[in-house]
Amino acid sequence: MEYISTRGQVAPIGFIDAILMGLADDGGLLVPQHIPQLSADMLKSWQRLSYQELALEIFTLFVNDEIPCADLKRLVDDSYATFRDEDVTPVRRINNGLHVLELFHGPTFAFKDVALQFLGNLYQYVSGKTNSIIHILGATSGDTGASAIEGVRGKAGIRICILHPHGKVSKVQELQMTTVDDANVLNLAVDGTFDDCQRIIKELFADVDFKHRYHLRAINSINIARILAQTVYYFYAYFQLANKGQADKVNFSVPTGNFGDIFAGYLALKMGLPINKLILATNENNILERFVREGVYEPGEFRGTYSPSMDIQVASNFERYLYYLYGEDSAAVTRLMGQFKADGRIAIPADKLAAVQADFAAYGVQNEECLDAISDYHAKYDYLLDPHTACGVAATDKLADDGEVTIALSTAHPAKFDEAIRLRGIAQTYPPQIEALFDKPQHQTVVGGTNDDIKDQLVKFF
Numbered sequence: 001m002e003y004i005s006t007r008g009q010v011a012p013i014g015f016i017d018a019i020l021m022g023l024a025d026d027g028g029l030l031v032p033q034h035i036p037q038l039s040a041d042m043l044k045s046w047q048r049l050s051y052q053e054l055a056l057e058i059f060t061l062f063v064n065d066e067i068p069c070a071d072l073k074r075l076v077d078d079s080y081a082t083f084r085d086e087d088v089t090p091v092r093r094i095n096n097g098l099h100v101l102e103l104f105h106g107p108t109f110a111f112k113d114v115a116l117q118f119l120g121n122l123y124q125y126v127s128g129k130t131n132s133i134i135h136i137l138g139a140t141s142g143d144t145g146a147s148a149i150e151g152v153r154g155k156a157g158i159r160i161c162i163l164h165p166h167g168k169v170s171k172v173q174e175l176q177m178t179t180v181d182d183a184n185v186l187n188l189a190v191d192g193t194f195d196d197c198q199r200i201i202k203e204l205f206a207d208v209d210f211k212h213r214y215h216l217r218a219i220n221s222i223n224i225a226r227i228l229a230q231t232v233y234y235f236y237a238y239f240q241l242a243n244k245g246q247a248d249k250v251n252f253s254v255p256t257g258n259f260g261d262i263f264a265g266y267l268a269l270k271m272g273l274p275i276n277k278l279i280l281a282t283n284e285n286n287i288l289e290r291f292v293r294e295g296v297y298e299p300g301e302f303r304g305t306y307s308p309s310m311d312i313q314v315a316s317n318f319e320r321y322l323y324y325l326y327g328e329d330s331a332a333v334t335r336l337m338g339q340f341k342a343d344g345r346i347a348i349p350a351d352k353l354a355a356v357q358a359d360f361a362a363y364g365v366q367n368e369e370c371l372d373a374i375s376d377y378h379a380k381y382d383y384l385l386d387p388h389t390a391c392g393v394a395a396t397d398k399l400a401d402d403g404e405v406t407i408a409l410s411t412a413h414p415a416k417f418d419e420a421i422r423l424r425g426i427a428q429t430y431p432p433q434i435e436a437l438f439d440k441p442q443h444q445t446v447v448g449g450t451n452d453d454i455k456d457q458l459v460k461f462f
């Protein structure tokens, strides 16, 4: 398996080089040169594997023999040994039509741990084997940051700098990042939105001289390893229902901001997992909802919501999806992304929109609807949804037909978003790991939102 760029200007590279490159050097995103096709027999043979066994099977398809099997197995086992649930990502039944895939049993209580525990260990492994310097630069709207830091804190040979939008993440998210006191961690609180943070890091990665001089590596979902690791739980969730005789084709409902998680589901679908619809749930920052409904991709006005991790206008992985929507035509992707840069908008023709709507349905959840879903499911099923998961569940209620089975991805533990949950008078007890954060000193530097502000910090830190 080799990896190529959505913009077609990078010679095919292997898995390790793809991980190290992060953003493709031509400004595009790396994708596998072909998507492995899984037969029904193969899917059946995977049905009773443990999470770790399944992850190893799936990673093997994408890593080839670049990492010896015993080493890959150790990386997988170490990565998921940190999870609190023995199933790693268990599925809970809510009612006949709705199951929740709990992705928050890792160290930072968010779905990002599934990929970032693995990527942290992978970076350590690669740095040891290839003598590569690993200087991680990432942007977060709240969850990726803490999870990425947790994946590499204290690891020799690795440094990490995370940009988050100052004052626009939840208190627990901020504490999870900024109470870490390892010397290899730098938190920059940027005066701006997540979109500003993401734009800055992408521009710094696209400055190939700067990127190479400072050995910048990515932990956001621009890094293909993130997508591959997140694909595993779609299979695992499906198998958990199939093992109980409950699944034929299922919907997956995915709270969506940067399009990475739902793109992992799309990859699973392209590999052959029997998915009916991918339900794309946004909050009031609904650029992706509008794209699925109308075929126009155009940022709107930024809104601060109760689901801050999804307060995103420009979705990183959208380019990967465009690549497949346009039949793996990198010239078309380059043209469309150029158009987006020039005009701030992409509009697709009717035949392409029909293809989008064959795989996706979308709904943008308003702030009060999100809180209503939290109260309703708490009252009716005694199940506490975090605000992001609540968006996915509210979208399912709107879009799934009677008789369909939907697996809603639960992307974070509710304790991370107590500010929102308290608004509906629901009291929760924090897990001890979160409770302990409130007593620790914070370490962060508040910075302006220009590329030079960030460059100055990076040059000092790296």
Ligand SMILES: N[C@@H](CCOP(=O)(O)O)C(=O)O
Pocket: 139, 140, 141, 142, 143, 144, 145, 219, 220, 221, 222, 257, 258, 260, 261, 309, 310, 316
């Ligand atoms: N919602 C994310 C934003 C970054 O997304 P990523 O999947 O590209 O890391 C967050 O919580 O930081």
